[in-house]
Amino acid sequence: MATHALSPVAAPAARGWLYGWLTTTDHKKIGIMYVVNSFIFFLIGGILALVVRTELAQPGLQFLTDEHVYNEMFTMHASIMIFLFVIPMLAGLGNYVVPLQIGAPDMAFPRINALSLWMLPLAGVLLVSSFFVGGAPAAGWTSYPPLSLDGPLRSPGAGQDLWIVSLILIGTSSILGAINFLVTIFKMRAPGMTLFRMPIMVWTVLVTSVLVLMATPVITSALVMLFIDRNYGGHFFDPVGGGSAVLYQNVFWFYSHPAVYVMILPAMGVISEVLPVFSRKPLFGYKAFIFATAGIGALGFSVWAHHMFTTGAVFLPFFSLLTFMIAVPTGVKMFNWVFTMFRGQLTFSTPLIFALGFLTMFLIGGINGAFSASVPVDFALHDTYWVVAHLHYVLFGGSVFGVFAGIYYWFPKMTGRMLGEGLGKIQFVIMFVGFNLTFFPMHMLGIQGMPRRIADYAGDAGWNDWNLAATIGGFLIAVSLLPFIWNVFVSLRSGKVAGDDPWEANTLEWATSSPPPPYNFDHLPEIRSERPLFDARHGRAEH
Amino acid sequence: MSSTPRKRPAPDALVAGGVVVILIALVAAVFLSGLGSSLYPPEAATKQAGEIRGLYDIVFAVAVAIFVVVEGLIIWSVLRYRRKPGDDGLPAQTHGNNLVEVIWTLVPTAIVLFLFVISWQTLNSVDTVSAKPDIRIHAIAGQFAWQFEYLDANGNKVASQLTPVYDTDTGAGGMAVPVGRSVQVTLDSPDVIHAFYVPRFLFKRDVVPGQTNRFEFTVDEKEAGQVFRGQCAELCGAGHRSMLFNVIALSAADYDAWLQALIAKSNATPAPPTGDVVLNLTAKDIAYDTKALEVPADTPFTIAFQNQDPAGVPHDVDIRDASGAVLANQEPINGGTSANYSYQGLPAGTYTFICSIHPVPNMTGTLTVK
Numbered sequence: 001m002a003t004h005a006l007s008p009v010a011a012p013a014a015r016g017w018l019y020g021w022l023t024t025t026d027h028k029k030i031g032i033m034y035v036v037n038s039f040i041f042f043l044i045g046g047i048l049a050l051v052v053r054t055e056l057a058q059p060g061l062q063f064l065t066d067e068h069v070y071n072e073m074f075t076m077h078a079s080i081m082i083f084l085f086v087i088p089m090l091a092g093l094g095n096y097v098v099p100l101q102i103g104a105p106d107m108a109f110p111r112i113n114a115l116s117l118w119m120l121p122l123a124g125v126l127l128v129s130s131f132f133v134g135g136a137p138a139a140g141w142t143s144y145p146p147l148s149l150d151g152p153l154r155s156p157g158a159g160q161d162l163w164i165v166s167l168i169l170i171g172t173s174s175i176l177g178a179i180n181f182l183v184t185i186f187k188m189r190a191p192g193m194t195l196f197r198m199p200i201m202v203w204t205v206l207v208t209s210v211l212v213l214m215a216t217p218v219i220t221s222a223l224v225m226l227f228i229d230r231n232y233g234g235h236f237f238d239p240v241g242g243g244s245a246v247l248y249q250n251v252f253w254f255y256s257h258p259a260v261y262v263m264i265l266p267a268m269g270v271i272s273e274v275l276p277v278f279s280r281k282p283l284f285g286y287k288a289f290i291f292a293t294a295g296i297g298a299l300g301f302s303v304w305a306h307h308m309f310t311t312g313a314v315f316l317p318f319f320s321l322l323t324f325m326i327a328v329p330t331g332v333k334m335f336n337w338v339f340t341m342f343r344g345q346l347t348f349s350t351p352l353i354f355a356l357g358f359l360t361m362f363l364i365g366g367i368n369g370a371f372s373a374s375v376p377v378d379f380a381l382h383d384t385y386w387v388v389a390h391l392h393y394v395l396f397g398g399s400v401f402g403v404f405a406g407i408y409y410w411f412p413k414m415t416g417r418m419l420g421e422g423l424g425k426i427q428f429v430i431m432f433v434g435f436n437l438t439f440f441p442m443h444m445l446g447i448q449g450m451p452r453r454i455a456d457y458a459g460d461a462g463w464n465d466w467n468l469a470a471t472i473g474g475f476l477i478a479v480s481l482l483p484f485i486w487n488v489f490v491s492l493r494s495g496k497v498a499g500d501d502p503w504e505a506n507t508l509e510w511a512t513s514s515p516p517p518p519y520n521f522d523h524l525p526e527i528r529s530e531r532p533l534f535d536a537r538h539g540r541a542e543h
Numbered sequence: 544m545s546s547t548p549r550k551r552p553a554p555d556a557l558v559a560g561g562v563v564v565i566l567i568a569l570v571a572a573v574f575l576s577g578l579g580s581s582l583y584p585p586e587a588a589t590k591q592a593g594e595i596r597g598l599y600d601i602v603f604a605v606a607v608a609i610f611v612v613v614e615g616l617i618i619w620s621v622l623r624y625r626r627k628p629g630d631d632g633l634p635a636q637t638h639g640n641n642l643v644e645v646i647w648t649l650v651p652t653a654i655v656l657f658l659f660v661i662s663w664q665t666l667n668s669v670d671t672v673s674a675k676p677d678i679r680i681h682a683i684a685g686q687f688a689w690q691f692e693y694l695d696a697n698g699n700k701v702a703s704q705l706t707p708v709y710d711t712d713t714g715a716g717g718m719a720v721p722v723g724r725s726v727q728v729t730l731d732s733p734d735v736i737h738a739f740y741v742p743r744f745l746f747k748r749d750v751v752p753g754q755t756n757r758f759e760f761t762v763d764e765k766e767a768g769q770v771f772r773g774q775c776a777e778l779c780g781a782g783h784r785s786m787l788f789n790v791i792a793l794s795a796a797d798y799d800a801w802l803q804a805l806i807a808k809s810n811a812t813p814a815p816p817t818g819d820v821v822l823n824l825t826a827k828d829i830a831y832d833t834k835a836l837e838v839p840a841d842t843p844f845t846i847a848f849q850n851q852d853p854a855g856v857p858h859d860v861d862i863r864d865a866s867g868a869v870l871a872n873q874e875p876i877n878g879g880t881s882a883n884y885s886y887q888g889l890p891a892g893t894y895t896f897i898c899s900i901h902p903v904p905n906m907t908g909t910l911t912v913k
Contacts, residue, residue: 067781067782071781144777144778146736146752147778239753281635281637284640285644288644310749311749312748312754320662324655332644332647332648335644338620343637345626345630346626364610370602371599373662374658375666376745377599377602379595379748380584383740447584447585451775454783456784
């Protein structure tokens with residue numbers, strides 16, 4: 001493939017390397033900066049998690065003597081991981097990949113794309129700065145009022161306000177990004193790229209963008225009301241003034257449950273790119289997969305109250321039924337993935353290894369979630385470590401393994417160099433063992449009665465061994481990142497040169513050079529199916 | 544499948560058989576080693592918990608079955624369909640199969656509908672409250688302590704239990720209930736959201752300010768004499784983990800005696816101050832009115848303590864030494880009441896007086912003894 005750019009009408013003035021990155025509107029550079037920024041916050045959030053696990057390793061308060069500080073740690077851990085790592089990390093992969101996969105030169109609104117990116121580090125700095133201006137937020141990432149309202153023993157101080165402002169900024173970034181994705185996908189597809197020829201990754205970003213666009217304004221309204229309650233004497237959520245504490249939960253989860261799908265659907269998209277390529281087969285049931293994705297998105301708006309089964313203030317059978325129903329499209333996807341491998345020819349490169357990790361961990365995360373759909377069982381499990389196990393099997397075992405599958409898969413395209421296979425597999429093994437050692441015992445802790453968010457537990461409750469195991473596993477996860485960081489460092493300097501298409505892949509991003517030139521393509525192959533490169537390689541007859 | 548049949552059926556069958564045997568052996572090993580039992584809830588202590596446990600067992604069995612089938616398919620595909628040397632031709636390009644896709648949509652739908660229906664049935668049974676329960680208890684969860692008011696059939700308070708945790712040495716404290724009789728608990732919070740959670744009840748219910756929740760349970764007869772752990776399960780602030788309580792299951796006769804003793808204690812007039820040294824201390828808005836008290840060494844003294852916070856916000860005045868060891872542990876009193884706390888003489892030195900329910904800076908002071 002040719003590597004020179006389409007020449008713009010007027011050549012821009014020569015700029016420095018750093019200036020070029022800071023002012024770029026190229027979706028590829030923006031996507032890479034999304035990924036790097038998100039990874040930095042992944043490390044910060046991870047350190048906070050290690051602080052939490054260190055305190056819980058043994059009964060008694062040893063490491064953090066102040067319980068309030070403990071509450072700050074898990075609140076910041078979750079807030080950073082959700083809003084500054086998983087969501088923007090997947091948005092970053094989408095940002096890099098989507099225009100390439102649909103044969104577009106860039107996103108529809110490149111400057112707004114840059115704005116979406118640069119709001120994130122600003123919001124992140126605001127949130128983290130709360131540690132230095134009187135204490136971080138400590139009411140949990142859910143920040144339920146009245147605990148998150150102003151007052152002694154509640155959440156006095158600027159930390160909670162900074163949390164609100166930071167989340168509104170991130171939400172605005174997400175909304176702008178979602179509009180940008182939607183316009184790009186609907187208006188900028190290359191000739192021949194019909195909707196039902198789009199790669200699944202693009203479809204998952206499309207559905208995710210719809211979710212973001214419909215749900216994010218709702219949590220923004222909740223955050224603004226919370227801000228008014230805290231600072232201007234409002235009483236939206238304060239029962240003392242005639243407000244409703246449960247109202248906040250309804251509005252919060254109306255966003256935050258779809259947000260779970262925002263955090264998992266693009267990772268499913270990554271897996272759906274990786275599995276066919278490394279199985280040398282098309283995705284089994286392409287259209288069914290798309291309908292399942294749309295179905296999950298639609299159902300995602302009608303299950304929010306399953307986070308509130310124990311409040312005594314929601315209609316239980318309705319939300320129970322719809323929550324159970326989500327298992328159906330999710331199951332369809334699982335079978336599609338497995339049958340993609342079935343009778344294929346599997347090559348166990350690192351992207352496929354991480355994708356297999358995703359399948360197994362997400363399978364557990366789906367099954368243990370169904371327990372909570374059964375309302376009486378949820379009465380036992382809600383707000384215990386079972387839920388912590390469940391959400392990490394989905395968001396770490398699912399999303400994070402998916403993210404690493406995507407990074408190993410697209411790193412050659414982004415940089416022109418391959419990541420080392422050996423280090424990648426070492427990372428996977430340590431991470432997989434550490435992950436299961438951390439989070440599987442949390443099922444036992446939860447079912448035996450250990451609530452979430454407690455700084456300490458009785459030494460005779462029978463929870464000591466599982467907690468110690470979880471802490472050791474947590475540090476293993478941290479160790480697993482060292483070979484990854486080293487891998488990136490070494491590969492950037494002296495990794496194997498990738499070439500245009502190192503994986504014999506199917507989709508358009510592999511039809512241009514690695515890394516692609518500005519505006520992406522000199523010319524495009526014919527697009528007659530969802531696998532244009534496969535067609536170019538093997539001809540339509542093989543299809 | 545629209546693909547061509549495989550040429551080597553024998554390895555297929557071998558690998559499939561191997562995977563199934565290994566998975567079943569693994570699951571069996573997990574359960575035989577006792578690890579599996581830690582995936583079960585603790586023994587159910589109430590009639591309602593027994594039903595939830597029965598439901599859990601069904602959900603768990605379905606979950607294990609689904610896991611074994613799908614995980615087996617994954618492992619089998621990984622082992623069987625590795626790309627081998629000589630695999631140069633493309634595998635069959637199967638795009639889908641309507642029949643199997645319909646099957647794996649309909650079968651899971653049937654499974655989840657079944658689970659929903661049995662869950663709903665159990666829900667209707669465990670989540671009902673009767674108009675005339677045998678026992679009524681009003682549980683108040685405030686930052687960071689529980690209190691339990693015992694009500695008569697008309698809902699009037701007859702006694703208050705301000706010590707939520709059972710003391711194995713003295714037998715004081717805890718929420719006693721009779722076995723075999725229906726107990727209805729109403730839940731209120733004066734401040735933030737808490738949750739009433741007893742693991743052996745397999746049950747929790749949020750305590751939401753501005754909204755009275757209620758639930759009902761009947762402790763099994765065989766549990767008489769047992770003490771169950773309970774704990775707040777909804778993050779409620781810096782004292783969240785210390786919001787513990789116990790439920791004590793008693794036979795009917797023991798329960799009646801226990802309740803009469805609590806009624807007598809609730810109605811007793813506060814003890815008058817003893818000794819010559821009497822200090823005044825008031826708590827209001829979750830703060831002591833003074834942070835510094837002074838008493839002579841080795842002389843017993845009394846603190847005349849007033850709790851001016853609203854009912855539902857208990858306080859006390861404990862004394863701790865520099866290492867945090869509790870030297871004097873007083874019983875908390877409810878908002879709107881007062882008490883005279885008596886203390887033994889202390890050697891000269893500096894101590895901390897603190898509210899054990901709100902161990903925050905505003906309710907921590909320095910007691911100087913000289």
